[in-house]
Amino acid sequence: MDCHIPATVPVNVLSLSLSADSVRLVNGTSLCSGRLELKSNQSNHWWSSVCEADFDQQDAEVVCRELGCGAPSVLQGVPYGQVEVPMWTKVFQCGGHESALMDCRSSGSARTTCSTGKAVGLTCSEPVRLVGGASRCAGTLEVKQGEWRVVDDYLWTLQEAAVACRELDCGSGVSTGSRKQSSYITVWRIRTECVEAGFTLRECSSSGSSSSTVEITCSGEPISDLIYDSNVYSAVLSLSQ
Structure with a gap:
């Protein structure tokens, strides 16, 4: 990642996301923090947030590993602004050892919306x-x-x-x-x-x-x-x- 950034570039450029093929963190304070989004279909660009109730610490460990960041340090309801994107409708059941979130088992959820501020907000430690x-x-x-x-x-x-x-x-x-x-x-x-x-x-x-x-x-x-x-x-x- 060789980004040539002059000293005059404002820090709000950090609102850009870090993403793997199907996982990304957006609107955080660094490339290893933000609201978690998943690509709903690999053939399009429809990204979905994940409801906090459907996600736990072991799931977070997998996401941080997939993104090349350190271990998760904060997992909470999203502090990164209003959620306006669709919500993911499956509950992840990761063991914590998987290399990618999509490798984890998941179960269907009846949830189609998530209350404001309750999408997954994740901060991974820097590597x-x-x-x-x-x-x-x-x-x-x-x-x-x-x-x-x-x-x-x-x-x-x-x-x-x-x-x-x-x-x-x-x-x-x-x-x-x-x-x-x-x-x-x-x-x-x-x-x-x-x-x-x-x-x-x-x-x-x-x-x-x-x-x-x-x-x-x-x-x-x-x-x-x-x-x-x-x-x-x-x-x-x-x-x-």
């Missing part, structure tokens, strides 16, 4: 990981786009590291470094102007080769969970003296 470090929040950066690859260290700063840490739910970026390879290998290159425009690492990656890859250390905690309590801090300080 990003850190390997070889002391924890899941430190190590060599890898991004999956069809396949897992390490990331070139060219022009990497703490700004790009912050994006990776956020996608990993690992707080803020602490440091970046380079790991030299014995020879040139196939890597993903991350376009800084694309990241600065608000897009994810996967959306900003293009294929290349390099003899050095980037290593990242994150703070290890989601920033939203870091609460400063002056009373607690003062107590700890007194005990340490």
